[in-house]
Amino acid sequence: MNEELDSQLSAMFDDELAPEQCELLARRLSRDEQLKSRWGRYAVIGAAIRSERGVSLNPPLAGRVSAVILTEPALSGSAAAQGVRRAALRWWQPIAGAAMAAGVAAVSVLWLRAQGPLPGATLSAQRTAHTDAIAPGQGLSYVVPRAPAARAVLVPSTTLANYVVAHSMVSSPVARRNLLSAFMTSESANAASESITAAEEPHDVQANIP
Amino acid sequence: MSRPTFRNEHFAALALAWTATGVAPAEEQAPTHWLERMNQALTTRNYDGTFSHWHGGHVEMLRIIHRVQDGTVSERLASLDGSGREFVRTGASLSCYLPDKRTVVVEQRPPEKSLVGFPAVTDQTASFYDIREIGRTRLNRRDTHIITVSPKDEYRYGYRLWIDDSTAMPLKTQLCDTHGHVIEQIVFASLTLPSRIPDSAFRTEVSTEGFQWLRNETPPPPAQAGGAMAWSAMRLPPGFKMTGRSAQTLPGSTDPVDHLVFTDGLASVSVFVEPQRAAKAGESPVAETAEVGSSSAFSTVVDGHKITAVGEVPPDTVRFIATQVKAHGK
Numbered sequence: 001m002n003e004e005l006d007s008q009l010s011a012m013f014d015d016e017l018a019p020e021q022c023e024l025l026a027r028r029l030s031r032d033e034q035l036k037s038r039w040g041r042y043a044v045i046g047a048a049i050r051s052e053r054g055v056s057l058n059p060p061l062a063g064r065v066s067a068v069i070l071t072e073p074a075l076s077g078s079a080a081a082q083g084v085r086r087a088a089l090r091w092w093q094p095i096a097g098a099a100m101a102a103g104v105a106a107v108s109v110l111w112l113r114a115q116g117p118l119p120g121a122t123l124s125a126q127r128t129a130h131t132d133a134i135a136p137g138q139g140l141s142y143v144v145p146r147a148p149a150a151r152a153v154l155v156p157s158t159t160l161a162n163y164v165v166a167h168s169m170v171s172s173p174v175a176r177r178n179l180l181s182a183f184m185t186s187e188s189a190n191a192a193s194e195s196i197t198a199a200e201e202p203h204d205v206q207a208n209i210p
Numbered sequence: 211m212s213r214p215t216f217r218n219e220h221f222a223a224l225a226l227a228w229t230a231t232g233v234a235p236a237e238e239q240a241p242t243h244w245l246e247r248m249n250q251a252l253t254t255r256n257y258d259g260t261f262s263h264w265h266g267g268h269v270e271m272l273r274i275i276h277r278v279q280d281g282t283v284s285e286r287l288a289s290l291d292g293s294g295r296e297f298v299r300t301g302a303s304l305s306c307y308l309p310d311k312r313t314v315v316v317e318q319r320p321p322e323k324s325l326v327g328f329p330a331v332t333d334q335t336a337s338f339y340d341i342r343e344i345g346r347t348r349l350n351r352r353d354t355h356i357i358t359v360s361p362k363d364e365y366r367y368g369y370r371l372w373i374d375d376s377t378a379m380p381l382k383t384q385l386c387d388t389h390g391h392v393i394e395q396i397v398f399a400s401l402t403l404p405s406r407i408p409d410s411a412f413r414t415e416v417s418t419e420g421f422q423w424l425r426n427e428t429p430p431p432p433a434q435a436g437g438a439m440a441w442s443a444m445r446l447p448p449g450f451k452m453t454g455r456s457a458q459t460l461p462g463s464t465d466p467v468d469h470l471v472f473t474d475g476l477a478s479v480s481v482f483v484e485p486q487r488a489a490k491a492g493e494s495p496v497a498e499t500a501e502v503g504s505s506s507a508f509s510t511v512v513d514g515h516k517i518t519a520v521g522e523v524p525p526d527t528v529r530f531i532a533t534q535v536k537a538h539g540k
Contacts, residue, residue, distance in 0.1 A: 158308070158311065158313055158315055158424060158461075158462055160500060160502065160507065161306050161308065161315050162315060162317070162460040162461055162462070162463075163460075163480070163482055163507065163518055163520045164502055164505075164520065165297070165304050165306055165315065165317055166317070166458070166460065166469060166480060166482070167478075167480035167520045167521065169304075169319070170454060170471045170473075170478055170480060171478050171522060172249065172476060172477075172478065173248070173249050173252035173253050174248070174249075174252070174369065174371070174380060174383055175476075175477065175478065175505075175522040177252070177274070177287075177396065178383070178385060178394055178396065178503060178504060178505070178522060179502060179503065179505045179522055180287050180297050181261075181263040181272055181287065181396065181503065182263070182265060182394070182502050182503020182504065182505065183295070183297075183306075183502050183503070184270075184272055184287055184288070184289040184293065184295040184296070184297060185263060185265070185268070185270040185272070185289055185292050185293060185295075185503075
């Protein structure tokens, strides 16, 4: 990739490229796989550096960002990156056409938003051990049951849809949106029909409660 | 270069409305107040937005349209790619269009029987989460407050929220597991807050020709699904309480279902109790688990009834609650 193109790409991501140049570059983006790959890396780095500002990155994450910056193939070689790229490319084409019609600025926003969070990103506010907040009447000792070995069982997805819709009416607004969004996506469609599992030992739950 | 993704006039109008009603300046808001304002904005405002939903390395774009008009809530959530599924709510009617299953699920919820409202953040809730504002940042050229909600134990998930300073709309949300890892993310790419949204915005674009329609046409039963049996949880994870109960029928079934609701003020779990259909000879009941995004479901059989728990909590939590639900007062 020539230096000028790289510079233009960087400027476009930083919202500093002239609109007419943005449009030309966006058109090239839609057909240049190498350019798309580089744009994806800018998006990931930008998400870490800009959108996450104020949130401290943990060392492994910082290391990964550095690796992305220093070695071009690092991101594209990871499984997570392939997932991101697969998803991003899947909706890139329809979005690109509409976005260019509406203004290329939308492309940069939408592209950035299509990236998932970096693997391993953690809350900077660390969790603290739960020691003194037991509800009245509750025991001090709980044993969370271990996830049992599972085997696949097919259950009707419409049954799950009934439960999801009914539960969504009593969830907090944010949780509700997450739940319904997950159910609307194709991944959850697969989850509903294919990834239902059955516990082999349904009655091994223990609770050490006085 | 301007980004056409936000219509600032709408945000400005909204900010003025809040000022007029005497809401304290943003800089004085405590983190829990930001959560309350966010819930208020999400449930009472008109908005139309497109957002990306990320889970498990998979990204999909969805559009949400929400309107409150004359006290009636209308909502449409549609997958813009992938399954093409849509959820449409108009008042008490909830419809789920599943093109991939060639099915439409329609639930009519009688208002007087409905479980209404959502969990409220209380002081007790705050004792099970560490709720902080960890900073402010610009997102899509909007000033946002970053609020973190970190669970203090393994029974619930945490959130990281980018809440718009003037409208309290969450422009970006991350759901984090008990180890703090991001497991689900929603980020708005565009968002407008129109004063009026036409009815046509809530009509599905899914062609339903040849689809099966599942409705709950049977009136909800007057008593619990278990007849004279009352169902409750013997034990609950710390902080969870039962806050609601209703009897209803679900689409595609004539069996009555008890719906119990448990919440800690942020996370909630629904437990559905319905008569178990007769098992074949020699067939032992099985417990089933499922995940919908970051939400979990677990189903088991107790006293001839199928108990299913669904909630935006870790799998072990729904499993724990489901297995603690018992009948009493036969």
